Amino acid sequence: MRYTLVLALISLSAAAGAQEWEDRQLFNEGGGDSALRIISSTDTNLFAPLIETFVTRNPDVAVEYLVTGTADIDRRFRASPGDFDIAISSAMDLQLKLANDGFALPLEDIEHPAWAEWRKSLFAFTSEPAAIVVNREAFDGHPIPQSRQELIEALRARPEIFHDRIGTYDVRRSGLGYLFATQDARASETFWRLMEVMGALDARLYSSSSQMIEDLSNGTIIVAYNVLGSYAEPRAARDDVLEIVLPSDFPTTMMRTALVSQETTQAGAAEAFIQFLVSYQWEDDGEARTLPPLSEEDAIERATIGLEPALLAFLDTLKRDKFLTEWENALIQD
Amino acid sequence: MSNSVEVSGSLRNRLVLTLIGGAAVLAMLLFFAVRSYAVQVAQQGQDSILEASVASMLDAATIRDGAVELDLPYSAFSMLSTSADDRVFYAIYQDGTFLSGYEDLAYSEGQPFETQLMRGSDVRTVSASRTMIGADLRTDIQIVLAQTQDALSETLDQISRNVALFGIGFFALAAALSFWATSATIGQLDKLTISVTRRGPQDLSPFAKPVPQEMAPLVKSLNSLMGRLDQSLSQSEDFIAEAAHRVRTPLATVRSYAEATLQRVDKEENREAMRSMVKAIDESSRAAGQLLDHAMTTFRADHLERDDIDLVELVAELVQRLTPIVDMKDLTLTQNGDGQVPYAGDPILIQSAVRNLIDNSMKYSPVESAITITVAADPAPRITVCDQGPGFPSNEIETLTARFQRGANAATTIGSGLGLTIAQDVALAHGGALHLTNQPEGGACVTLSFSH
Numbered sequence A: 001m002r003y004t005l006v007l008a009l010i011s012l013s014a015a016a017g018a019q020e021w022e023d024r025q026l027f028n029e030g031g032g033d034s035a036l037r038i039i040s041s042t043d044t045n046l047f048a049p050l051i052e053t054f055v056t057r058n059p060d061v062a063v064e065y066l067v068t069g070t071a072d073i074d075r076r077f078r079a080s081p082g083d084f085d086i087a088i089s090s091a092m093d094l095q096l097k098l099a100n101d102g103f104a105l106p107l108e109d110i111e112h113p114a115w116a117e118w119r120k121s122l123f124a125f126t127s128e129p130a131a132i133v134v135n136r137e138a139f140d141g142h143p144i145p146q147s148r149q150e151l152i153e154a155l156r157a158r159p160e161i162f163h164d165r166i167g168t169y170d171v172r173r174s175g176l177g178y179l180f181a182t183q184d185a186r187a188s189e190t191f192w193r194l195m196e197v198m199g200a201l202d203a204r205l206y207s208s209s210s211q212m213i214e215d216l217s218n219g220t221i222i223v224a225y226n227v228l229g230s231y232a233e234p235r236a237a238r239d240d241v242l243e244i245v246l247p248s249d250f251p252t253t254m255m256r257t258a259l260v261s262q263e264t265t266q267a268g269a270a271e272a273f274i275q276f277l278v279s280y281q282w283e284d285d286g287e288a289r290t291l292p293p294l295s296e297e298d299a300i301e302r303a304t305i306g307l308e309p310a311l312l313a314f315l316d317t318l319k320r321d322k323f324l325t326e327w328e329n330a331l332i333q334d
Numbered sequence B: 001m002s003n004s005v006e007v008s009g010s011l012r013n014r015l016v017l018t019l020i021g022g023a024a025v026l027a028m029l030l031f032f033a034v035r036s037y038a039v040q041v042a043q044q045g046q047d048s049i050l051e052a053s054v055a056s057m058l059d060a061a062t063i064r065d066g067a068v069e070l071d072l073p074y075s076a077f078s079m080l081s082t083s084a085d086d087r088v089f090y091a092i093y094q095d096g097t098f099l100s101g102y103e104d105l106a107y108s109e110g111q112p113f114e115t116q117l118m119r120g121s122d123v124r125t126v127s128a129s130r131t132m133i134g135a136d137l138r139t140d141i142q143i144v145l146a147q148t149q150d151a152l153s154e155t156l157d158q159i160s161r162n163v164a165l166f167g168i169g170f171f172a173l174a175a176a177l178s179f180w181a182t183s184a185t186i187g188q189l190d191k192l193t194i195s196v197t198r199r200g201p202q203d204l205s206p207f208a209k210p211v212p213q214e215m216a217p218l219v220k221s222l223n224s225l226m227g228r229l230d231q232s233l234s235q236s237e238d239f240i241a242e243a244a245h246r247v248r249t250p251l252a253t254v255r256s257y258a259e260a261t262l263q264r265v266d267k268e269e270n271r272e273a274m275r276s277m278v279k280a281i282d283e284s285s286r287a288a289g290q291l292l293d294h295a296m297t298t299f300r301a302d303h304l305e306r307d308d309i310d311l312v313e314l315v316a317e318l319v320q321r322l323t324p325i326v327d328m329k330d331l332t333l334t335q336n337g338d339g340q341v342p343y344a345g346d347p348i349l350i351q352s353a354v355r356n357l358i359d360n361s362m363k364y365s366p367v368e369s370a371i372t373i374t375v376a377a378d379p380a381p382r383i384t385v386c387d388q389g390p391g392f393p394s395n396e397i398e399t400l401t402a403r404f405q406r407g408a409n410a411a412t413t414i415g416s417g418l419g420l421t422i423a424q425d426v427a428l429a430h431g432g433a434l435h436l437t438n439q440p441e442g443g444a445c446v447t448l449s450f451s452h
Ligand SMILES: Nc1ncnc2c1ncn2[C@@H]1O[C@H](COP(=O)(O)OP(=O)(O)OP(=O)(O)O)[C@@H](O)[C@H]1O
Pocket: B286, B290, B360, B361, B363, B364, B365, B387, B389, B390, B391, B392, B393, B400, B401, B405, B406, B407, B408, B409, B410, B414, B415, B416, B417, B418, B419, B420, B421, B444
């Protein structure tokens, strides 16, 4: 009875929300009584190989993979935590707040280094730096900027080239964009100067890395700031003109995190998935992956954003409002 | 006399239990005291971090264009990182109106620090406020900050474990010490017991070895008891000797008067009466002598004192002393057997026993017969006296050793029926036995055997 109800609910919500998802895929259909519902901000093409490996190893588990933006994940998950079994997001601050607010189920049995987990409920599984991606052709005869400072100088030097042809995250809509921006702002004043320069050049604002990379490769923009290197890499490999620059002054590195919903009905399968995820993404196993592995070296040497309650600071509404106002003042100058 | 003593409780157990019990109580007290102190210190640690954090938050409040702005410092939250990844909640109010954070966290006016339940876990909260004064504005900013206590309880668990280990160690050490102290104390008592047990039966001298102060009263009363015992014992020995003297001397006098009278009386029927009288006196004198001998035997047997003696030499001495009397009765007394039979026993008692046996053989044997004394060492030291008389009446042989028991053959002989009793008492006192037999070729044989 309950099982039919669950099924009915799932199909109902699926039917109702079909158009609301960026992408939606079912793996190993019919493999289990009900599918493990994963809400994620990671593009399906990057995540699918992982799920496929998981379902081959666990043939009795079906996985429904739902893709949406980081801010949307937070909103939907808070609204109905029982609808999802696992939440995967690159917005570490939002994920940490979910765990802090009691939405995550602690998984005591999962062995993971302390710096890559929080309260045994939030598990990091990638190390991904924020990159500057440039179109090499636009810098023909000019040095490619290697740091924020150099980027500011390059933009100032040839405003006519860059006007309307640079992109960055719209931090109001993207959780990851907001995370990168706040961490940048925390690290250096250069960030605000860069934002002002970009604002003066009428920068285009995006809500996801993939859209930015799309526009980079079709030539709409020639510089993108704070793009996920992991998304840009496959495109840069194909497209010779794209170059990925990790800012040499301070590279901001994010860890993608996963948590199991406190209200999951499939705790066993969910835990098995997290276990699979963290061991699959562990740096030493030498497997070819579509997502960068978790790197301890990165965590120590690069400015990897730590999983700690300080992430809650920028989520404070007063602080967020103030930050967004400043950001708008800098970037949107009409 | 019974050798068992009523026992109630054990000093050793009582001491050990008291000391170990005390140690256990102390260890517990130590554990709880240190733990509660640790709780206090750890809580103070968390409180001061919370306080610093909330202070830096309040510090960040500013008034701009007549409105309050609060740009929460990143560090205020960084400093709340703990090893156990404790959860953090906060709420910001302006004059009681909720501004941001967690609305379910209430500001507490009176108490700065509180422990309460929030979203399923225990949290420590700190409430602090700051009054902001602007150009035409006066307002209160209130902040409540809460943190779960996982790291705190981890620390406390660890401290508790360590303190418990320390307590157990303390207890084990105290227990070992109390065992040692107890056996050292009881050892003094054991020492006294050994020195009492080791004493000879006649040794009633006071204890001279130094004893611990607490045992001095006991030893003092023991010494005084033994002094009194010694005195009463020598008094009774004196009494026996005195009684023997007092009975025998007048009897001897009466007998000498009777003998003298007998010489002067001519009438045959008077002489007969005088002879009966002399016989009765002899009878009484013998009885008195044997009674005193018996009393002496009983006394010495109760306080047996063993000397190293040679039984052969002892018998030879006796034989030599008795030879004149034996000769007078036309009997022969011969001694044979081993050359030397060393034995530890009371020579006076053994002589008395053997004398009674020879005495019997002399009394109940016909003239010109032989009495043989054999002293042998194996299998046990023993002395056998055999004669060539009529032997014991065979139907009475079992009962003759009883007190005052005389045989049918003794009607005409002077005696009291105590001789064999004395001999048997001496044998028993030395752990041996008295054996009566009749020889197949005639004659009685009595064996006095001793144990080693
Ligand atoms: N050598 C012996 N031959 C025959 N009968 C004996 C012999 N010795 C003892 N008896 C018998 O055993 C009895 C008990 O002997 P016991 O020496 O105890 O008493 P007693 O000789 O009669 O008196 P006393 O006390 O003066 O010695 C004697 O009365 C006698 O009948």
